[in-house]
Amino acid sequence: MNFNAPIIEARDLTKHFGGTRNLFTRTPTVYAVNGVSFSVQKGETFAIVGESGCGKSTLGRLLLRLIDSTEGRVIYEGKDITHLGTEPMRRLRREMQIIFQDPFASLNPGMTVGQIIGEPIALHGLAKGAALRQRVSDLLHTVGLQPGYAERYPHEFSGGQRQRIGIARALAGEPKLIVGDEPVSALDVSVQAQVINLLESLKQKLGLTLIMIAHDLAVIRHMSDRVAVMYLGEIVEMADVDDLFDQPLHPYTQALLQAIPASSPRQRRSKPSLTGDLPSPTAPPSGCRFHPRCPHARARCSDEQPVSETLENGHRVACHFWREIQNAGGGAPLVSIVSPKLTERLAVYRQRQAQVDGTIKEQSNKR
Amino acid sequence: MLNLSTLSKLPLNEPDRQPDRHDQVNPAARHPVLEVSGFSLKFSRAAHVPNLVEDVSFSVNAGETLCIVGESGCGKSVTSLALMGLLPSPPANIVSGKAIFDGRDLFTLGERELADIRGNRMSMIFQEPMTSLNPAFTVGHQIAECVQRHRGLSGAAARKEALDMLRLVRIPAPQTRLDAYPHELSGGMRQRVMIAMALANRPQLVIADEPTTALDVTIQAQVLLLVRSLQAETGTAMVLITHDLGVVAEVADYVAVMYAGRIVEYGSVDEIFDDPQHPYTIGLMGAIPSVGKREGALATIRGSVPSPEQMPKGCRFAPRCPFVEQRCIDAVPPDKQLGGTHRVACWIAPVEHALSGAVA
Secondary structure (H helix, E strand, O other), X not given: OOOOOEEEEEEEEEEEEEOOEOOOOEOOEEEEXXXXXXXXXXXXXXXXXXXXXXXXXXXXXXXXXXXOOOEEEEEEOOEEOOOOOHHHHHHHHXXXXXXXXXXXXXOOOOOOHHHHHHHXXXXXXXXXXXXXXXXXXXXXXXXXXXXXXXXXXXXXXXXXXXXXXXXXXXXXOOOOEEEEEOOOOOOOHHHHHHHHHHHHHHHHHHOOEEEEEEOOHHHHHHHOOEEEEEEOOEEEEEEEHHHHHXXXXXXXXXXXXXXXXXXXXXXXXXXXXXXXXXXXXXOOOOOOOOHHHOOOOOHHHHHOOOOOEEOOOOOEEOOOOHHHHHHOOOOOOOOOOOOHHHHHHHHHHHHHHHHHHHHHHHHHHHO | OOOHHHHHOOOOOOOOOOOOOOOOOOHHHOOEEEEEEEEEEEOOOOOOOOOOEEEEEEEEEOOOEEEEEOOOOOOHHHHHHHHHOOOXXXXXXXXXXXXXXXXXXXXXXXXXXXXXXXOOOEEEEOOOHHHHOOOOOOHHHHHHHHHHHHHOOOHHHHHHHHHHHHHHOOOOOHHHHOOOOHHHOOHHHHHHHHHXXXXXXXXXXXXXXXXXXXXXXXXXXXXXXXXXXXXHHHOOEEEEEEOOHHHHHHHOOEEEEEEOOEEEEEEEHHHHHHOOOOHHHHXXXXXXXXXXXXXXXXXOOOOOOOOHHHOOOOOOXXXXXXXXXXXXXXXXXXXXXOOOOOEEEOOOOOHHHHOOOOOO
C-alpha cells in the first residue's frame, strides 16, 4: 500500500487524570496514557488494541481533542492542534469524527433520525431546507437504511441499525478521519459482520482514514493495515497487521494472540497465556510495565524501562529481550482451522446470497 | 458421585493439567442430569401470540457441557432463567414442556422447593459479576451464606468452606480476599467469586449465562480453563449460554444452536464445527472474522432477528435465509436426524444440494 502523508500524528502524548487535592486528601493519579507517539497515514486503517484500562479510548479522545492532553502534541495535517482555540477546533471537527461503542447511549432519544444526522450538516452550514433533507436521505441510503427512516426515533431501531445511524451521523460533515471506539463490539456476530463490511466499503468509496479502537483481535486482523498494541498506557508494539499477527515480538502481544479462543475444538488450549490481572494504572509497575505478568521477565525488566526499537520493516517493539524471546520460539503464528465442509458450504452460501441480492436489485430497478 | 471429601482434596494449582474432553468422565457416570423436552414459553396468555421459545429439547449429562449458542433475542437467556425458576409468572407463561432434574419436573415445583434446589443442587453464574454480587457484603460472607443456607453449617465452618472455595478457584491470597468487598476485586476476580459461590454446594448442574463475555480476552482464557478443569474434577454438568463460537470451541461437549426461540441445529462440538448443516450456523461461522490471513469481505446474514410480534409462521430463519423456498415459508421444518447426536431443523440442508435449484 502506498501512503503519502500522515493525516494525524501523536507526539509523546500523555494524559493523567486525578491527582487533585481537596481539603484533606489527594486523589490518586491515574496514568492513563504515557508518552505515546505514532502517525497515521492518509487512507490507512490504524488499529489500537489492548485490554480494558489500557488507555486506548483515552488515546482516541486525545487525538480528537475531546479531552486535552497533560503533555505532548497532536498534529493534524501538519498543523499542531494541541492548543487550537474553541472556534477553529469546532470547524475542524467536521473533518474528524467519532463512532461510539454503544449505539443505545450515543443517539439522543428525543431527536428523530433525520434531526440527528442533519444536525452536523446544519451546524457546519453545509446545506439547508430541501437540500439538507436530500443529504440526510442520501446518507441513510449510503449506510444501507431506507430514506423514510428519517422521521423515526432511535428507539424504533435495532442495535445494528442504530450503529448505522451513528455512522451516517459521523459521515454527515464529510469527514476525512473517523475514530471508531469499539464500533462493532456491542453488536451480534451477524450484525457485526454487516457493519464491518459497511465501514470497509465506505472507507474505500469516500477515501476515509480510520482509527479503530478495539479489543477484538480477529476484527482488527480483518480490518486494519497497521496495529498498535497498548498495555497500561504505553504502546508496546506497533507493526503492519500481517507482521504483527504472523510474528508478534512483544511477549504481551504474543500472550494476547494466544488468548484468542480457538477457531475449532481441535485447538483447545491447556494453559492460560497470561496469569494475573492488569495492574492498577494509579500505581504502574516500575521498569517495563508488563514485567509482573511477563513469563520472560528478568531483573533488568523491573529496573529499567525498555526503549522502543524500530526494525527495518517499520516494526516497533519495546522490550529488552525481544530477540532472545523470538529465538526461543515465542511468537508462533496463529492458524485458524476451518473444516472442509464449512469451507464448501460457505462458498455455496455466499454464491446463493449473491444470486438473491442480484434478483432483489433487478426487481427494485424495474420498479 | 459428588461428595465433600473429593472436592476438598482437589489439587489446587495444576495449570498444566489438560482434561481430555471425552475421557474425563467415568462412563458409568454418563447419565442425564437435566432433560428438557418440548419446552415452549411466551410472555403472554393470549393464544394468538407466538411462542418466544418454541419446542426446545435437550439434555445434559454429568460432567459434560452443553453450549447453547445464539444471538441476542434468540431465547437462550430466557430458557436458562425459566429452568432456574427465575421468571416471574405472569407475564412468563410456560406453554408446554418438562424439565426433569433429579427425578422432578422443575416447571411444576413451588417457590419453596425451587429455593431449596437453587444455589444447592443447581446453581447459576451470571454475565455481570458486579451486579450479581451484593456490594454491601464481603465476598467471604456471600459464599458462606449460601453454604449455611443449604447445609446448615456453623459460621466458622462456613467461613472455612468459603476459604476453600476461594482456593479452589485459584484466587491469589484467599485469606485476605475473604474480607474484601466486591468493588475491591477486578472483573476476573469477581467472576471467580461467582464461580466459587456457584460451586460451593457441589451442584449437579451449573447454568452459566455468558460467564466470560464481560471479561478481557486474557482473563476470559483463564476463566474458561478454570471452569473446564473444575468441571472435570467435580463431574458437574453445565449448560453454558454464549454468543461466542470461540468459547463454544473451547469448552463445549455438545452444542445447541438457537435462532429466534428454536434449536435449529444440535450435535457434538465436533459435529457442529466439522459439518455445520443449518444455513444459520453456516452464516454465523462465516460472519466471524478469522485470525488467519484476511480473505475478502465477511459473509453476512442479511436483515435482523424477527421481533416476537412478527415471528414467521414456517421456519423462523426463512426471511434471512439465502436458500429460502416456498415450503420454508409455509411450514416449520422437522428435525432431521443425521447420525450420531447431530440433528438439524431445515428443509434444505445440506445446502450444497440446493445450489442447482432456481432462486425462489
